[in-house]
Amino acid sequence: MSTVYPYNVFGSNTYLPPEIQLPSAIPITNITNANPAVITVNNTNPANIYVPGQFVYLSVPFDYGMYQVNTLTVLITAVSGNQFTVQLNTLGFDPWTSPSGLAQPASLSPAGSQNIYNTTTEPFHSEDNSGN
Numbered sequence: 001m002s003t004v005y006p007y008n009v010f011g012s013n014t015y016l017p018p019e020i021q022l023p024s025a026i027p028i029t030n031i032t033n034a035n036p037a038v039i040t041v042n043n044t045n046p047a048n049i050y051v052p053g054q055f056v057y058l059s060v061p062f063d064y065g066m067y068q069v070n071t072l073t074v075l076i077t078a079v080s081g082n083q084f085t086v087q088l089n090t091l092g093f094d095p096w097t098s099p100s101g102l103a104q105p106a107s108l109s110p111a112g113s114q115n116i117y118n119t120t121t122e123p124f125h126s127e128d129n130s131g132n
Contacts, residue, residue: 065097
């Protein structure tokens with residue numbers, strides 16, 4: 001018998017309910033120079049896998065210009081179509097550029113996950129360390 005957890009059982013630590021599949025990495029196609037920043041991804045409807053209140057890890061190679069966001073973990077505040085608004089001020093960062101030719105893709109993935117583009121593991125911890 002599976003346990004049903006309330007959506008936000010650990011205070012402000014929003015998480016997705018236990019599922020067999022975690023959201024996968026999504027290629028990033030643009031990040032705005034704005035406060036808050038808006039990230040555009042190469043996916044038609046990420047709203048059903050990523051939710052406001054979720055933390056995501058950004059992997060952005062130097063070729064994309066805005067290298068200052070590489071390895072940052074940011075909070076999603078809104079999802080609209082293929083765009084995420086995140087709690088990040090990028091006004092002073094270098095502008096986003098799309099590299100010509102072959103380049104390692106920039107990607108967004110759930111914080112705490114490890115994928116082929118995120119070679120750094122950042123462990124997830126709840127506020128009271130439950131469920132870890």
